Amino acid sequence: MGERTDISDLLAFIGREGNWGERLQDVVAEHIVPALEEFEIDFDDLADLLGEQWPGVLWGCGFEDFLGQHYEDGNIVDLYLKRRGWKETALNRAYFEALRDTPISLYEVSDVQPGSSMVLRDLLSDDEPVMVREKSATHTLKQWDRIAVRVVPERDHHVISGALLPYSADATDFLFSGLRDGLKLKKREALRLSKEQLKGCAPIFTAAWLFTEIAHALTPVQPQFSNSDGDDVVFHDLRFPLASGVTQKALAERLDKVKGFVPEGPKFWNWLATRKPQGRKATASTMLETEMDGTTVLGSLELKGRTLLVSVNSAQRAAMVESLITKAAGALLKRPLTEIRTVDQMMAEQDSDEPQEAADEIPPEIARQLMQDHLDRHYRETLDAPIPALGGKSPRKAVQSAAGREKVIDWLKMLENRSAAHGEGPIAGYDFGWMWVELGLQKYRR
Structure with a gap:
């Protein structure tokens, strides 16, 4: 007492x-x-x-x-x-x-x-x-x-x-x-x-x-993760070896012509959805997704040496991207080798000592600013993205009704609460206040 x-x-x-x-x-x-x-x-x-x-x-x-x-x-x-x-x-x-x-x-x-x-x-x-x-x-x-x-x-x-x-x-x-x-x-x-x-x-x-x-x-509840297509999140890394005599330049010319493969340099492409995401039925799973200018990033492609590396977050997307690449590249690539990792395995890798050692090389103040900038971009894009907890509506759209406004308030509180639970560091210290202001809900943040 x-x-x-x-x-x-x-x-x-x-x-x-x-x-x-x-x-x-x-x-x-x-x-x-x-x-x-x-x-x-x-x-x-x-x-x-x-x-x-x-x-x-x-x-x-x-x-x-x-x-x-x-x-x-x-x-x-x-x-x-x-x-x-x-x-x-x-x-x-x-x-x-x-x-x-x-x-x-x-x-x-x-x-x-x-x-x-x-x-x-x-x-x-x-x-x-x-x-x-x-x-x-x-x-x-x-x-x-x-x-x-x-x-x-x-x-x-x-x-x-x-x-x-x-x-x-x-x-x-x-x-x-x-x-x-x-x-x-x-x-x-x-x-x-x-x-x-x-x-x-x-x-x-x-x-x-x-x-x-x-x-x-x-009976511990295992968290469920899905992407914006509703697929279970299972990370797939596909490694396409270049065929004998094939140059990176020749393969890049083929990949540049694929609809949805947006170059971010001579050796890197983001695979973007051909249309902006539509609202989907809310589920009990947590959505793991990345967006660029309001468009879902389905995966990434990168040329490294004699290999094309492709990363996606579901089996369905792995099959889709393999089909697109095979059709575009033809005989320029050999069949891929695929590594599959679950969310738990990815989290375990992130918690290992090696990533921590690499992170320690970055000055804390720079690491904090990088994380703050990343979170700013991520949450700004999220305001226009469909959120399962909001019935598949974006926060900006949901706040237009009284019922939706209550859901958005609960959603914002959930974000802040989970962020604070990280203990110390840039994630725990992130200030969500601007999101409340952006959505016109600052008076409810009390």
Whole structure:
């Protein structure tokens, strides 16, 4: 619960006062047991499955809920402060009382000041965002993270309670569905809950997080990647040996005549789509694609010595480009050798020591500027590209409707959140503010 609050005396009081200990166990069980029973695991298994810190946090979710429960013979906080409050500091007494009356809710994080503060916006009410003082959590939370926690007033500011659950997109969907079911709300009815409704739904918050995290731990979800054609991303590198006696110049003359092969010098071509990409049905996969002046780059070709190197990101494109090159070059090229790599293999190669050594040769300030310039170009092109998360519409087109605008806001927050999750470096430090301004959404960036 933070360095300022020692709950040991309160716990001792609960344990020796009548049936209050059993009531606490019952409330904690309401938060945790449904998920344990569903997945047929024991509480003791959670540390190995989710991490050592989470059993304590989950117990804390139930404990904080218990502090707000009212029974026929009263409330535990009232009883404790009446009998033993003289032992607590004024700050602790005020904190227990505030925690008793504060419901849990789901908050969106912004304006994180590590070691100092952050701003939280309640996603289940229309309340104004509130700045909270916080040291430890602000070192790990990033812009637009979502957390389930209690925001407790303390003197002239706010703090958060000790039981904090970081929410993924899946957990958020699970929570919203559970709240609608529990409160018998219609699907399209806005989730704007009263303080009393939130108090009664506290176990749903814990259960939504726990169901989702256990499911992910037992069956890790592998990210799916596709290109703008909807093909699964599998990188293909084709190596065409030049036939005996064939010069680079002779082959280049043939390649220059192929529609869609755009030269970027005497030995390099970008293979561009012959038409600008059209919107496609949104899928659960992440789109990996490169664009040039709003046109999709399907692949690249490069002459190196006695070899034509061709790189594409799907089996379908590999077959297409081989057909185009074979038809254009004829006997100038031999049959290609093809190397195939998955996204995981590519990422493993990028994480190896050799690329890092090469990167270290570039001064950090130059590397940062190069990355910033690349990201600027990439995201500027993205504003006019079809995005699966936006129903296949470009961000500029999607913001023209109210529903699309909400999707674009969520999409921008997702970009910022994923970027910030990189930790340190140019990607984590990239400023997306200009994109909000470009799309006329700067007032929603709070």
